[in-house]
Amino acid sequence: MIMELMGKSWAWLRSGVSWVAVFAVLAAFGPALAEDGKDHRLLSRVAGTELLGQSIKQFGVVKPDVAGKLIKGVPESFEGRVTRTDYGTLEGQPPGEVKIYRSYLAAVKKLGGRALNSGVDFNDPTDLVTGAHVFALSAAERPPVAILNITNAHNYQLTIVEPEAMEEAVTAGQLTDQIKKAGFATLHINFDTGKAELKQDGLAAVKEIAAMLKSNPAMKLSIEGHTDGVGTPIANKQLSEARAKAVMGAVAALGIDAKRLSAVGYGQDKPVGDNRTEEGRAANRRVELVNVK
Structure with a gap:
């Protein structure tokens, strides 16, 4: 049938x-096109539209093809938990491109957020379908981001990226097992772009590194920083070294003898992923704990 x-x-x-x-x-x-899907808790559907399909990835990297251009200082890609939902009208009058855009702009402003792209006539339906519209959903330093792709007067796709660390929380025991098996352990510690200051999730990882070293008093570590291929090799090497030193200093501050630690930055020289893809670049941004014998 x-x-x-x-x-x-x-x-x-x-x-x-x-x-x-x-x-x-x-x-x-x-059967229904999306039996189990539901609106995201941050943004719901435009009145009169139906949820047609939905996918959720616990971690992904999204680089939108933006309508107009991103405002200065906004990154070209966003990573974290990705919820992608398709909406459309199955019957009745379609909302239209302008109403779809204005509905989400109003909702974003109520959340304390703002539009992140410009250079488009937001009253022109033709302009509104030329690419993605990007919104910050709060005034936080790393806010959730909504990416709106309007297909036509009937249909649109809403993607929400909630920032989070790529690596799940690790324990001292897991780090020890990895180092004993492979000679090193990999951490995807979350730093702001171009910066080396440890954030909350990074400090949690540092505590586990210190716990591991306290449980293994003979162990010595080389803390090695790596970046993706974006930027110049010299700048990336300097950045990766600064990040490795930040981790080393934080571990030492928790009572670990600094003589058991060293730090080095390799920048983009030792990739483990394909720098031509967003997923590969995310994998390359890492800190490795290498056992020194």
Whole structure:
């Protein structure tokens, strides 16, 4: 039945029938398009639209193809927990491109956020479908980000990226096991772009490193910083060394003899992922704890 309907749907499309009509027929004869999906807790759907599909990744990197341009200082990509939801009208009047955009802009402002792209006529439906619209969802230093892609008057996709560390919380025992098996352990400690100051999740990792060293009094570590391939080799080496030294200093401050520690930065020289992809660059931004014998 569904295959027959799909065949008819294609014929209808060729004769000028809209996708809205096709979706309406499929909805009537088949299962719901997104039985388990629901609106994100930060932003709901535009009135009159239906949730058509949804995917969630616990960690991903999103680099939107932006309408106009990002305002100065905004990163080109965002990483964290990614919730991607498709919405559309299956029946009734579509909201239209302008209403879709204005609805989310108003909701974002209520959250204390703002639009992050400019250079588009936001009253022109044609301009609104030329690329993604990016919004910060709070005034925090690393806010959740919403990426709105308007397809047409009926359909749009909303992607929300909630920043979080790539690496799940580790324990001293896990670090010890990794080092004993491979000679090193890898941490994806979360630093702000271009900076070397440890954040809260980084300090949690530091406590586990110190706990491991206290449980293994003969162990010595080389703390090695690595970056992705964005930027110049010299700047990346300096940044990776500063980050490695920040970790080393924080570990020593927890009572570990500094003679058991050393720090070095390799910058972009030892990639483990493909720097041509966002996922590869995220993997390359890391700190390695190498056992020194």
